[in-house]
Amino acid sequence: MKTHLPIDEDMKELLDKIGARMAELKHPPLSDLSAEQSRYFYKEARTFFQKIEMNDMMIYNEKIESADHQIPVRIYQPASAEMLPVLVFMHGGGWVFGDLDSADSMCRYLAKHANCLIVSVGYRLAPEHPFPAALMDVLAVSEWAPQNISKWNGDPAQLAIGGESSGANLAAAAVHWLKDQGKQAFTMQCLLTPVLNHNFYTESYQSGYSFNLTKEKMEWFWNHYLSNQEQGKNPYASPLLAINSADLPPAMIVTVEYDPLRDEGKQYAEKLENSGVPVTYLYYEQLVHSFPNMIGQVNRADLAMIDLTNQLKILLRKNF
Template sequence: MIEPDVLRLLQQIYTHMDHLKHPALSDLSPTQSRYYFQEGRPFFGGWEQVDVKQADDQVIRLDQPALPIRVYRPAQLPEDQPLPALIYLHGGGWVLGDLDSCDPICSFIANRTQSVVVSVDYRLAPEHKFPIPLFDTIDSVYWVHANAHRLGIHPDQIMIGGESAGANLAAAATIWLRDSRSSVIKGQLLITPVTHCSFDRPSYLQNGTMNLSRERMMWFWDHYLQSAEQSENYYASPLLVPDASNLPPAIVVTAGFDPLHDEGREYGELLQRYGVMTKHLHYPRMVHSFIHMSGQVSATHKAFCEIVDAYQEMYEDIYNLHWTRVATR
């Protein structure tokens, strides 16, 4: 059974969308979808962090447009103190989302872990299809590492993570960097990740009815990929990577009422088979994108605290990091 307060919040959103006359998915354009996405965002407020400083910046590239980023840093720590950092990629099926849509998430992580979070506004499909969002992610990793001193980041303590499509980009970028012999990324935080362009796993057929559906994921993939053949590219579908060895440790998060549950679990199992230190956190009563409900639903807030604490503890243990956890609402 879905967490009752989660279900109540979803019903409020569905009622609002019906009032706005949300069209059927078959008639929905990316522009329309972005409009309704913005209309739904006010339902997820209520947990802004006050002890975090934000600064907007840009990833400057020679041959590509600059990418907006937002840097979060605990307000009480000295600017010249180098901190661990998480490069964060927002969710939204590669079509939706921006720096604002994941602002509470990034602020919360920075505050609770007393570390830096760098949120990346990668370019969206269908205007920018695969592999452009992936290359934006990779470029951002290299830029953050090169500018670590200016950003107050320890260059040897950089992790990457994201939610949903953002977790897909994080996982794929980590594989790309491994293949390129780069050791910049030290860990992965993969929250309800997309790992395979396939729609027939049991979790798709049984649980894909609340907050994310099988049809919606097919819509997202159709806008992200240039061709069906790209679905077999393991930089698009990380679960297909032929060798998962020598990847950094990972936290993999899944939700019971999420069509992505099975592929997320399988990706965690793949990493473990190749000797990658991996912790799988599963929340059987949650839906896709439940972390965004943390300001409204106490159970999701508790779950997100557990996720962030597990992320912090794993990398403290591995790299002897000296983080300080703080109590947050």
């Protein structure tokens, strides 16, 4: 068994501050909270993350029509004289938390440093809208993007998809769905600390990590996302279970040391590689889940984001 380095001290200090605030608010056990109640504590915790501002960037809020509802998207357009590669991006939050605002700093950062157009997707949340509602929203945006993105200087021939955590799950599921339907719109996928399997028995799940994301939290998230446990075997919920992973877009997969999701991310990278899919696998020690949200406060998170964004910038252009 691998010996792990201690968690980054700056990161631990930040998490301790958040933990102290949750104690001050008398945060009850997650199992005692409804989804709506828990969103209050999520938003309060996020106030400890530094807001990132980027100059030389235009921001547009749009609505995409889909069946009986509208899907909000936020478009981040860096200043550029050239057509830009596009990344359709889904926020994290266990399918229960998060919105366009919670992903705002990360999207600004990625747009600026990877020099790409970002389309951030405000997909519907569980349990009000359980599986596969969020995925259907992502697929609707996937259909909309190639036809409309040139309006914001995005190149429809350079279209990637990605996300963080549960958002990465939706990105991975979308490329499987589109491949199975013969409608693949994307030529690259970027999966940051992805959720990939409804299974809690990997070594990283069993390690008892208590930093930010825990096994218990993931079980709670899955229980809100799925209408029943049998849905967890559906490869569009658990992309790691897909029978055929060949002919998927090249992938960049990011995992970190102190994350219950670490092992399934590595397993997925290996599965794609074994299926002939080009994979760039990045692993960062001493970091925890949601580290991209800690840029500007945790030096090791800053370094990891610089590295992965440099790699993303290259891959966005290499794969087209």
